[in-house]
Amino acid sequence: MLQGIIKKDGTFQEFQPDKIKIAVNKSATRVMQKLSDYDLNFIVEYVHNKAEEIAKQNDRTTVTVPEIHNLVEKALDKVNSEVAKSYRDYRDYKIDFVKMLDEVYKKSQSIMYIGDKDNSNTDSALVSTKRSLIFNQLNKELYQKFFLTTEELQACRDGFIYIHDMSARRDTMNCCLFNMQNVLKDGFEMGNLWYNQPKSLDTAFDVIGDVTISAASQQYGY
Template sequence: MKKIIKRDGSFQEFFPYKIRDAIKKAYMSENVEFDEKVFDNVMGAIVFKDKLSVEDIQDLIEKKLFEAGDFAVLKSFMIYRHTHKMQREHILGLEEDTTYINCTQTVNEYISKQDWRILANSNTSYSNAGLINNTAGKVIANYWLDKIYSREEGAAHRNGDYHIHDLDCLTAYCAGWSLRVLLNEGFNGVRGRVESKAPKHFREALYQMANFLGILQSEWAGAQAFSSFDTYLAPYVFRDKLSDDEVKKAIT
């Protein structure tokens, strides 16, 4: 089994996908179609070697990009390599075991719809808000994989051995809330924030519910829900003497 000699002298298992990803990211940073032959040529040059250093592999990537004539991609890879060298030397005050994200590439992948995450959430559309959530989510997802999951688990996800869903939030997933408490007490409980008294009419109750769900949704990763919607709102319909059409209009 091939081993990679890390910069600190320790050995790490060899993962070909990491080489492919590094080359592919260099192409994507220049909006150039990925050339699979470059990856194949790099792998062909190391196929009979049992031990390789990280620097040896990066030198090979640069050599094969040069031979392919992809000079813009080569320049991008060299800049990326130099930047990471600076980070390792703590010139930028960053850590060795942290994934660094190419900002330009991240935005370009979303704008050009190349990022699979655009379709990962059926509740999020392709929009400016989607771009903001996608960009922030990519940072948080890498935090999960770098700092919370083990190195082996993070590598398995990145290698596609399995998929860890919804990595883009550092919060709990779904939640259910007591509609009775909201209707009896109003929307309150957070110091320094605007509060609402208990609603007295049907429309007021609906507005408070919409406000509650909208705010809480931004604090959780998944869906928010109330139970017994019809049971708890029926008294308001009775008190306001609303017709079926009026109820339907208020809800829709």
């Protein structure tokens, strides 16, 4: 007899029909479909019965989350093929995210214990730099996932094109040049602090140094 489900983290959970109904309804909504109560009850009953068969065949009292997902997909195939595809697509989307985070984790471990030599301008021995490099790796993965087309990604992997600083392209700009005179004139606000217009050359150079450091941290490239 089926007692429950072993989740991905190894914990136990009782079989919950409502969670299946919520999941398939979300998949239906994404493709502007509506499942009837009969359809939902059929899916739950199908999944439960097949899960019991799997548990019995393998001399177990539980099934795994991936097994439940597979059964839900099969049940949806019998009910509505569009919703079934939506369910599969979202499941694949989550799997892609897991793979992406796994790549980030592996890179973070390398940065933490080995260091990073990709950029000679950064000292990966510093804690602040390690944090920045790990965040950059996540940004790079997100950029590849959501901003590059399949053709562009394939071209990158095949070596036909190279996109510099992918880790910074999502949320900043490249080598922004600005008129320092306009910045200093009449004062300005930076970092929640108001700076008055410098009245001496010595003060101006100090302020320009602050502005340059702040601007450099908000963009990439030199």
